[in-house]
Amino acid sequence: MTAQGMTLGEKIRALRRQMRMTQADLAGNDFTKSFISQVEKNQTQPSLKSLMIIAQRLNRPVSYFLDDDQPPPASAPLHQAVAAGQLLERQGEYEQALQLYTQALDECAPTDYRRRGELHRRRARALVHLDRLPAALQALEQAADEFRLARDTAARAAVDLDLGNVYSRMGQAERAVHHYERALLLYEEALVPDASDPSSPVVWLLTQLGLTCYETGNRDAAFRYLQRAETLSKEARVFYRWGELCRVSASLMLEMGDRRKALEYAERAVAFCDSTLDRRGLVDALISLGSLKAEEESWEAAETCFTRALSVAEETADTCGKSRVQAALAKWAARIGDVERAVSLYQEAVRTAGDDQQAAEIHRSLAELLKTRRDYADAARHLESAIAVLEKTNRFRALAEAYSSLAEVYEAAGQTAAATRCLRRSVELFRTQ
Secondary structure, three states, X not given: OOOOOOOHHHHHHHHHHHOOOOHHHHHOOOOOHHHHHHHHOOOOOOOHHHHHHHHHHOOOXXXXXXXXXXXXXXXXXXXXXXXXXXXXXXXXXXXXXXXXXXXXXXXXXXOOHHHHHHHHHHHHHHHHHOOOHXXXXXXXXXXXXXXXXXXXXXXXXXXXXXXXXXXXXXXXXXXXXXHHHHHHHHXXXXXXXXXXXXXOOHHHHHHXXXXXXXXXXXXXXXXXXXXXXXXXXXXXXXXXXXXXXXXXXXXXXXXXXXXXXXXXXXXHHHHHHHHOOOHHHXXXXXXXXXXXXXXXXXHHHHHHHHHHHHHHHHHOOOHHHHHHHHHHHHHHHHHOOOHHHHHHHHHHHHHHOOOHHHHHHHHHHXXXXXXXXXXXXXXXHHHHHHHHHHHHHOOHHHHHHHHHHHHHHHHHOOOHHHHHHHXXXXXXXXXXX
């Protein structure tokens, strides 16, 4: 029997049997065997999110289960190459998986747009794991082109989400926002008329957009997206990013001058992460609450939050978290005039930073503190370290600001030529934005 004329449940059952999967295999950790059985018997309809998971496991686009006009099934060698690639991915053999997906693309018919798009997405996923992010972006753009030809709206939304995640990982938050917003538009207008459905990806996207807009400095957009995410989270009772949402909302409320609301959000974030045993989230929530307490000059309460955050980070071997706590402590030590302690904490934070981008931010903060002590040589050294990292990540705004700061340091140190060179580079970078 061909896919044409089959019900959704019949298509799922036929493909599952073709792939020699049991109902338990298809269910995985996301569903129950009973749920899969009911779907196959057409006794229940899966939500879009559930169908997307099932479609991925059966190596088909979502539209395969919704449309009648389908391309011919994959050849046996093509199907075997994809299945082998999936297995290698699960085993962490991403280079080999990438080779198999590329081989499968060569064997795929040029007009089989959906399947080619999915293969490009799989290649992109392997490339991300291999930290070859520019190549992953290229593969995702190719996937988007194929899905556009296939008129597969669901897949196009998923690719935009993937593109946003890769750009976010590269530190290019503005581009990430662009793709997240496109994905949100597709999900809201074309795919998920009921955004309050607990299975809807809209809550996740709204939260991600709020966090990323906050990172870009677009506070109005961040507030707007986070408020929508909060409302939908409560309606749908979907709280898997509630801690992050509350933590960033606390910062926004503080910037808007509403300290009471900021404190309320920060306390919610701590309580949520505590109750869900989200230890890494708890570290950031405690830093946020500690920072608010320090703003109020409640130094004892702030120290309690920071101390607990440091303890949690050490218990979970979270070196990035430990570095963030040390940087937060350094900021407030500098604020109360304990410059020596602040410098020492920043230096330790640099040593324990878990990634280069985090280290770059700490280098910049430490340089600003050293500049106030007229320690220009060390300040320049830390800014140069930050610039070396930022040059690799294409974070143009942060890079422009770092060069501008370095120009000020060189000018204060009497190195006019070096200051002029850095200022010119800063202007060039600002113009590229």
